[in-house]
Amino acid sequence: MEKFDKLTGVAAPMPLYNIDTDMIIPKQFLKTIKRSGLGVNLFDEMRYDDQGNEIPDFVLNKPAYRDAKIIVAGDNFGCGSSREHAPWALLDFGIRCVISTSFADIFYNNCFKNGILPIVLPQEDVDKLMDDAERGSNAVLTVDLEEQVITGPDGGTVRFDIDPWRKHCLLNGLDDIGLTLEKGAAIDSFEDQAAQARPWV
Amino acid sequence: MSGKTLYDKIWDAHLVHEAEDGTSLLYIDRHLVHEVTSPQAFEGLRMAGRTVRAPDKTIAVPDHNVPTTLDRANAATMTEDSRIQVEALDKNAKDFGIHYYPVSDVRQGIVHIVGPEQGWTLPGMTVVCGDSHTATHGAFGALAHGIGTSEVEHVLATQTLIQSKSKNMKVEITGKLSPGVTAKDITLSVIGATGTAGGTGYVIEYCGEAIRDLSMEGRMTVCNMAIEGGARAGLIAPDEKTFEYVKGRPHAPKGAQWEAAMDWWKTLYSDDDAHWDKVVTIKGEDIAPVVTWGTSPEDVLPITAAVPAADSFQGGKVGAAQRSLDYMGLKPGTPLNEIEIDTVFIGSCTNGRIEDLRAAAAILKGKKIKVKRAMVVPGSGLVRAQAEEEGLADIFTEAGFEWRLAGCSMCLAMNPDQLSPGERCAATSNRNFEGRQGRGGRTHLMSPAMAAAAAVTGKLTDVREMM
Ligand code: SF4
Numbered sequence: 001m002e003k004f005d006k007l008t009g010v011a012a013p014m015p016l017y018n019i020d021t022d023m024i025i026p027k028q029f030l031k032t033i034k035r036s037g038l039g040v041n042l043f044d045e046m047r048y049d050d051q052g053n054e055i056p057d058f059v060l061n062k063p064a065y066r067d068a069k070i071i072v073a074g075d076n077f078g079c080g081s082s083r084e085h086a087p088w089a090l091l092d093f094g095i096r097c098v099i100s101t102s103f104a105d106i107f108y109n110n111c112f113k114n115g116i117l118p119i120v121l122p123q124e125d126v127d128k129l130m131d132d133a134e135r136g137s138n139a140v141l142t143v144d145l146e147e148q149v150i151t152g153p154d155g156g157t158v159r160f161d162i163d164p165w166r167k168h169c170l171l172n173g174l175d176d177i178g179l180t181l182e183k184g185a186a187i188d189s190f191e192d193q194a195a196q197a198r199p200w201v
Numbered sequence: 202m203s204g205k206t207l208y209d210k211i212w213d214a215h216l217v218h219e220a221e222d223g224t225s226l227l228y229i230d231r232h233l234v235h236e237v238t239s240p241q242a243f244e245g246l247r248m249a250g251r252t253v254r255a256p257d258k259t260i261a262v263p264d265h266n267v268p269t270t271l272d273r274a275n276a277a278t279m280t281e282d283s284r285i286q287v288e289a290l291d292k293n294a295k296d297f298g299i300h301y302y303p304v305s306d307v308r309q310g311i312v313h314i315v316g317p318e319q320g321w322t323l324p325g326m327t328v329v330c331g332d333s334h335t336a337t338h339g340a341f342g343a344l345a346h347g348i349g350t351s352e353v354e355h356v357l358a359t360q361t362l363i364q365s366k367s368k369n370m371k372v373e374i375t376g377k378l379s380p381g382v383t384a385k386d387i388t389l390s391v392i393g394a395t396g397t398a399g400g401t402g403y404v405i406e407y408c409g410e411a412i413r414d415l416s417m418e419g420r421m422t423v424c425n426m427a428i429e430g431g432a433r434a435g436l437i438a439p440d441e442k443t444f445e446y447v448k449g450r451p452h453a454p455k456g457a458q459w460e461a462a463m464d465w466w467k468t469l470y471s472d473d474d475a476h477w478d479k480v481v482t483i484k485g486e487d488i489a490p491v492v493t494w495g496t497s498p499e500d501v502l503p504i505t506a507a508v509p510a511a512d513s514f515q516g517g518k519v520g521a522a523q524r525s526l527d528y529m530g531l532k533p534g535t536p537l538n539e540i541e542i543d544t545v546f547i548g549s550c551t552n553g554r555i556e557d558l559r560a561a562a563a564i565l566k567g568k569k570i571k572v573k574r575a576m577v578v579p580g581s582g583l584v585r586a587q588a589e590e591e592g593l594a595d596i597f598t599e600a601g602f603e604w605r606l607a608g609c610s611m612c613l614a615m616n617p618d619q620l621s622p623g624e625r626c627a628a629t630s631n632r633n634f635e636g637r638q639g640r641g642g643r644t645h646l647m648s649p650a651m652a653a654a655a656a657v658t659g660k661l662t663d664v665r666e667m668m
Contacts, residue, residue, distance in 0.1 A: 017521040018397060018497050022634040027615045031266065031282035033240035033289050045636050050622075074517055076398040079431065080634060081613075082333040083238065084349035102398050105433050106333060106347050113351035163365070165224045176351070177249070180359045183218055183226060187254075187361060190217045190228055198214075200454030200462045201230045201258075201326065 002115045003173035007096050008142040009069025012059045013133035019073055021080035021107065025089040038085055039092030060093075064136035070143065072126065072133045073100040077118075078107025087114045097143050099150075101126050112166050115173065117145060119160045129158065145171060204472025206369045207438050208404045211344040211469070215327045217361055226361045230326040231343075233312045234261040234299070234353065236290040237615070238331030242354035243293040252297065254360040259299040260321055263287045264311045267304055268616050269578050269605040274305070283616065297357075310581025310607035313337040313550040317421065318581055320450025324439035324466040329356055334550050334631065335434075336427040340420035341447070342439035342469045344404070347428060367433045368478035370403040371471075374411035376485040381665040383490075383560065384419035385552060385629070385648035387411065388426040390488045393501035395481060400432030403479065406471060407437050411485035417446040418556035425551045426631050429498040438470040492537055492661055493633050493646040495525030500633070504651070504663045508535045528635055529643050530623065537661050540645070544626040545575040545656040546638070547649055548605075549612040552629035553580025555587050557649040561629075562593040564653035564667055570601040571659030572627075576618070577602050578610040600656070614639045627655035 029041045047058050054061045060068060071077075071090075077100040078086060087110045090098070098111070099119045111118045121129070132152045133139045142151040145167060150158045169176070180187075194201065205213070218226040232255075239261070246252070253259055266283040267273060279287070287304065294301035302309045308319065313334055316322040322338045328345035329335060331353040338345035348362065356362055372391055392399075405427050412423065420437050427435025444463065447453045454462045489503035500522075502509070510533035511523035526533065531540070547553075547561050558579065577597050579585035585607055588594050594604050611618040612630035620626055620642025629652050633644040645661060654662040 015517070015520070016524070017517045020634045022632070022637050026636055026640075027613050030237050030615065031280075031286055033244070033286060035241050045640055050640075074521075076401075076431070079397055080333070080632065082331055082347040082349050084241075084331075084351060087349075102401060104398075104431060105401060106349060110349035110351065113349060163222070163224075165220065165222055176363060177251070177355050177358050180226060180355065180361060180363065186218045186226070187228070187359065191360075194228065198325075198462070198465065200323070200458040 001113070001173045001175060004096060004115050004117050004145055004170040006142065006144050006146070007069060008140060010065060010067060010137060011070035011072050011129065011133040011139050011141045012065040012068035013130050014059060014071055014073045015130055017074040018076045018079055021078060021083050021086045024078070024086040025083065030083060030085050035088050036092060038089035039094070042089040042093045064139070067094065069094055070097045070099065070141055071095055072129045073098060075101045077103050079104040082106045084110045084113070087111050087116050091116060099126060099129055112170060113176065115170065117143065117170060119150070121158065121160055125158045203476045204474040206471040206475040206477070207342060207406055207436055207469055208344065208369055209475070211325055211327065212366060214325065223365055225364050225366065227327055227364050229329050229356050229360055229362055230258060231316065231321055231328045232259045232356050233316055233328065233330035233335070234259060235265055235312045235330070235332060236263040236286045237265045238350050239293065239353055240286060240289045241350050242357055243297070245354045246357055251358045253299060253357045256298040258360065259357070260316065261290055261294045261299050262302040262309055262312050262315050263290050263304055265609045265613065266615050267608045269608040269610045269618065271606060273606060307582040307586065310584065311550045311553060311609055313425070314553060314580035314584065317341065318450070318583060320447060320453035323447060323453065323462070324443060325469050329362060333428045334425050336432070337421050337425040337550055339424035339427065339435040340417060340437050341443055342436060344434055344436065346434040367404045368402055369476065370400065370405045370432065370479040370481065371477045372405050372407050373409040373480070373482045374407065374485050375409045375482060376411060377414070378411050378485045378488060381490050381650065381668055382488050383648040383650060384415050384422035386488050386491050388423045389491045389493070389498065389501045389646065390483065391481070392426065392430045392498050393491070394483060395430050397429060397497055397499045398431045400427065400430040403432050405430070405432045405435045407435060412437060413440065416556055417442055418554040421554065422551055426498065429631055439466050490648065490651055490664055492651065494529065494531060494537065495522065496528055496633055496635050497521070497525065498631065498633060498646065500525060502537060504537055504661060506537055508533050508537065510534070538663055540661045541625065542627045542655045542660055543573045543624045544620065545570070545572050545652050546611045546626055546628040546630065547576070547652050548578030548580065548610055549630035550580060551631040552649050553578060553584065555584050557629065558584070558588045558593050561649040561653040562596040564650050564664060565600040565657065566596050568600055568657045570656040572656050575602045575656045576605055576611065578605040579607050581607045611638055613637060627652045627661065
């Protein structure tokens with residue numbers, strides 16, 4: 001997993017509520033057995049018309065936002081399915097950070113497994129960053145994970161909270177599985193004890 | 202010191218390790234796997250030279266992609282990429298030695314129907330699957346939730362999951378349900394009341410007389426949609442109905458082990474003095490048969506209501522409601538029971554069990570459909586066989602329904618069962634998102650009886666008028 005420390009990039013505004021996983025990556029693109037290559041289909045049904053042509057009004061099709069690295073979104077981003085294809089598609093497109101007032105639980109988890117930082121902020125901070133993001137190619141934000149600070153185009157700053165463990169893993173690009181396997185002895189002894197207590201499992 | 206909730210009890214029984222900041226390692230008793238969210242996880246294992254830690258606790262079944270037409274044994278009915286995914290699961294199941302129900306097996310079906318049916322899902326267990334509707338298994342008093350593919354790989358390799366504890370929410374449905382009101386109406390009404398993000402950060406326990414009165418099938422319907430309310434999981438404390446359902450299933454404990462299991466299962470309830478972070482109470486008699494009008498499961502109204510106006514909502518929801526109305530092609534003020542339907546889909550892990558098919562068949566008996574197409578997709582091969590034995594299949598086909606093989610089918614439209622743009626569908630599944638059942642397709646969620654009623658009249662219908 002790629003480390004996440006400091007990110008500077010254009011933020012795209014997506015003020016819509018309940019941007020769900022079917023919008024982020026429609027199911028016809030889940031038939032892959034790979035993790036890569038999903039970026040061209042990110043937001044597919046909002047981004048392309050029936051003939052596969054780009055819809056010019058869609059934010060990521062506008063020249064200013066084609067290289068966006070951050071999305072500022074409406075409430076409850078990522079609701080819906082458990083598909084990790086959603087963060088894979090965001091990442092493949094180049095999005096490393098999503099900012100909203102709230103995220104769906106599984107999506108939120110999935111982001112951290114892929115080096116994407118989801119930031120939860122109060123409404124007024126999201127509103128302010130949404131205004132910043134409306135400024136086209138001037139909508140450049142800097143997200144500093146170490147300091148837990150977002151800096152806007154005017155130099156204004158917004159602080160954010162993050163679970164310390166998740167921060168540590170993102171900053172160091174740590175692989176969960178490797179870390180858990182280090183606790184192999186604890187898992188072994190749990191299994192021994194569970195085999196006595198609940199042998200039917 | 203207050204008592205424990207059911208969630209607390211299951212959590213404590215599965216805690217392998219807890220770090221100072223509360224990050225915990227939970228042991229996983231059952232891991233269910235399907236073809237869409239697992240290939241990258243198995244690939245990850247191979248690349249790292251890892252194995253499946255507990256193959257005997259890992260169960261795989263293809264369901265999302267597989268065609269449900271009768272000719273599916275003919276490989277040509279599957280698209281190339283679907284076939285590759287199913288073949289990858291075949292191979293992974295074989296290589297890693299996990300339990301497997303291939304498409305050719307009568308026990309194959311939707312993963313959340315197969316687990317309980319085969320007795321893999323038992324009270325007090327932790328159950329995970331790379332699918333958000335894993336909450337279904339909570340109906341047994343099992344802590345069950347959906348995980349992403351990285352977590353699938355984590356569970357395969359370690360049989361544990363890194364978790365932080367959620368808050369406890371009690372959702373109590375008091376009293377009795379009125380005739381024509383079902384488990385689906387309960388679960389949709391709860392989401393209507395709390396919103397799709399209302400459960401975020403919580404595990405819900407459903408309780409109250411109306412929940413106790415539900416069959417196990419009904420309880421699975423309720424828990425299935427906990428995730429649509431944003432909750433990590435939904436739970437119902439096990440009782441005699443649960444034990445009765447589980448007993449004798451192929452993988453349920455037997456003999457002395459059954460007795461030992463029962464001793465523990467009977468302790469699985471929330472203590473009277475347990476602490477709840479949030480409590481929601483709804484009167485059973487206040488719940489009506491409901492349908493959704495928009496593109497979020499929270500857009501739910503009694504069938505007797507009319508399409509709302511966008512400006513009747515607050516804040517950002519105004520824009521969302523307007524977008525829903527445009528997408529759904531609906532005018533505010535239109536009575537819901539005047540909305541014409543093109544297609545009816547009965548099936549999914551929400552409502553693809555035998556009781557659901559019975560409820561729909563009871564409405565359809567001796568009638569003909571007035572919609573362009575209608576299909577029933579049983580949740581498993583065994584549900585299908587039982588429905589045929591009970592004569593339900595004949596009722597469906599005589600009414601004009603297609604009688605399909607088991608799978609997810611038009612619930613998410615990954616196989617060829619899709620809506621075309623503008624096509625309006627009465628569906629018993631769980632998501633009405635834009636494009637969920639096919640690009641431009643318009644989905645109204647409802648109970649099986651309500652979907653059957655819509656099939657007969659050709660529009661959204663109050664099933665109580667047909668009872
Ligand atoms: S039936 Fe629908 S909701 Fe259930 S597992 Fe299949 S696709 Fe998911």
